[in-house]
Amino acid sequence: MRDWEKYLNRDIACECHRTHRCGIDRIVIGEGALLELPAMIREGGYKNICMVADANTYAAAGKQAEALLAGSGILCTKAVFPEAELIPDEHALGVLLAGLPDGCDLMVCVGSGTLGDLCKFVSHKLHIDYFMVATAPSMDGYASNVAPLIVKDTKTTYEVGRPKAIIGDVNILARAPMEMIRAGIGDMLGKYVCLADWRVAHIVTGEYACGFVENMMRECVDVVKQAMDGANRREKGAIAAVMEGLVLSGITMSYVGNSRPASGSEHHLSHFWEMMLLQQGKPDALHGLKVAVGTVISLKLYELLKNNKEAFLKPGDRVLSQEKWEGEIRRVYGPAAPEVIRLEREMRKNALEQVEERRKAVAAHWDEIMRVAKSLPSAEEMADILNGIGAPYLPCQIGVDEQMARDGIIYAKELRNRYGLLQLLFDGGIAQGMAGDAMGFLKQLNKERQT
Template sequence: MEKRNWDDYLNTEIDCNCGEKHRCDIDKIIVEEGAIGKLSEFIMAGFYHNTCVVCDSNTEEIAGKIVYQELRNNLIQFEPIVLKEKNPLADERTIGEVMVHIAPKCDLIIGVGSGTINDVCKFISYKMGIDFIIVPTAPSMDGYASNVSALITNHLKCTYEVGRAKAIFADINILMDAPMEMIAAGVGDILGKYVCLTDWKLSSIVTGEYYCDFVEALIRDSLELVVQVSSLLKERNKDAIASLMEALILSGIAMSYIGNSRPASGSEHHLSHFWELTFLQENILCALHGTKVGIGTVVALKLYKQAELSLENLEQLKAPNFDEAIWEEAIRQVYGYAAQEVIALEEQVHKNSNEIVYKRRERIIERKEEIISLIQKLPSADEIGLILKSLDAPYLPEQVDISMQLLKNSIVYAKELRNRYGLLQLLFDLDELEKFRAQSMNEFIEMWL
């Protein structure tokens, strides 16, 4: 496998044809065997004096102790912070736990872990104004190189724009031993890009949202990388694992170039976040983020086919008829503790208002053929399902305890989490979500299955 030159992507301002300037300020990315062995050299070159290493009990055993030994061998003093929870969440409680134990003079955080550790440490380093290094323990998600942290705050999964890691030391020896469930989750997170790129382009067509072909191409590169090596991942092929990790990092760089998660998060993530929110409120442990995104991708691809059929019959559309009182009652029922923030978002942006829907419909009708052509370029739900199935990964909602009722609620209401146009809002504009909402459960199950 040819070694990627990460310097081509980092610390250089790209004057793009889209009219924007792109930049990703990460000093070092190393994806290779023995990457942790290069950690001390980077720390000493940065003249850091007060380092803390954040792990949970699992990641300390997997890689944390290797990091400790690397630092001790080079006489680098550090303070370990090991989270008490075996499976911590990226929420206020975990942030508070780290903040209670972190030294006031800390000038470098080394996070050893994957999703939760990365999001929490990145957020804290940003708030403290100090540097952050991530040592990934699994190729399970695409946030390592991004400038966002996905946190659960006030019962909602929210994305915060923060700083970036100063460096990423991805040791292939560690990543190859990651649980297959986490490797498959990384694949699921990348496969979701089929949907989010289509959502982004759809929004550009319908709402005029900014779009960048260069960043899209970067995400496409990450997709192609993973599809090419997916058949080798189950046997833990070294080059395939490295390619998956590179794809996840590329996706994060793309987010950094734009400054938000738009290129890498669409309707498939909205569905995933809605399921996660529901499980959290019911105190039920849910599947990994990338696992849910993979399933959300299969669901979204089926829904895109429904949207295509609806676009062929636009003459049957009735006038927009959004009843805010009925909507608000439903939101309070399905969102529970998080309902008020969702309602406040709609009061602020009015994305569902009859006037705004009517304007979007005019654009949809005007550019119908372009939208249909965009949808027809997508892979089928069955194709994505087969890739996930080949990794023994879940690909259907019921495989991770998502009931038909929860699936129905997510299709109808998950779009309310963000003011971000995509598939689910398109289905709303086409009256398809209202049809789903009005169906009995038996009708919904018969239609879905």
């Protein structure tokens, strides 16, 4: 078992000249971990507790947690969402707020990604504590201080607070739907791309980067990669290792203060597809499964970049006119377009002067960027890894058609003011061509796997 004390509530003076800290009081991952919930509540002196769950997570762990609390003389109210697929939007936030009792001083969130994001946002806004009782090793946001929500039809990431405690009972986690276990693995395998994006952003824009945090994240990936086959067989030791890797990944985000160590181009694609599928009323795959597919695409784009130096450096105006760009954004984003356009008008990341400054930096540091690209696993290797555990690796396996995949490569970057591979391709005027090449690769990959 990991010694969590060395990561929590202590200042870590780093060579990056920042002091890292994660303000979580306690993390317990292991068989029977849920049994510690009543003692944690008593130690915190909480008096007015609300359990937040949905119908599935209440059955998976909420009912057991409620019985444990009642047996210890601890009463709590419940806010249980009835939806089969909960969307983290303004409606869900309003329902949660309405369901909290007056004077609530602790939310016990029983669930995983979506419920956790709703609870961490509300707890931050109301200045009350929350505990996370994990029901699946499905994503790395348990310990993070960010909450991705859909507001004004746009996927928006908010910097919020952290849970006071995280409980990961392996007996519960091992019973999670297999696609949720695979989603957690997919989320972690995406870190290859996000760490590359972070390093490239540091090279091109001078953005802050931290080698200590980067190495921590690589450790998380190694832990999960070594355990993924066992986790795919529901082996409890492997499930515990995957959960530990996911939680440690969230701690790295807390150390930096944002999601940069854990979210790059592969996450931008995932968030974009989520928005588009919701707009179209189509089933939406789990976040980590979309990240897995986004990882394969991003790795291929990094491979293709190696052979596109001349195209990137070719002289000429690569910036779309504001009118043409806004037309494309309205086509692609639909009802979310006004918010995307507002963000660009505020940040001006696509403005000619900013694009040219970054293009010059890329040209000056091309060899260094190529060293980052060459350090990555190949897209085909990643597809084989995902296929080996039964996880999706092609857009069509998660309900994303070719047009949506192409649009994501070109325009998913507009969701965040964050430099990475997708912005680099856009700046060089090669995003359209690279998207076509990536689609050709995916078609060939699909054809080979079917024969």
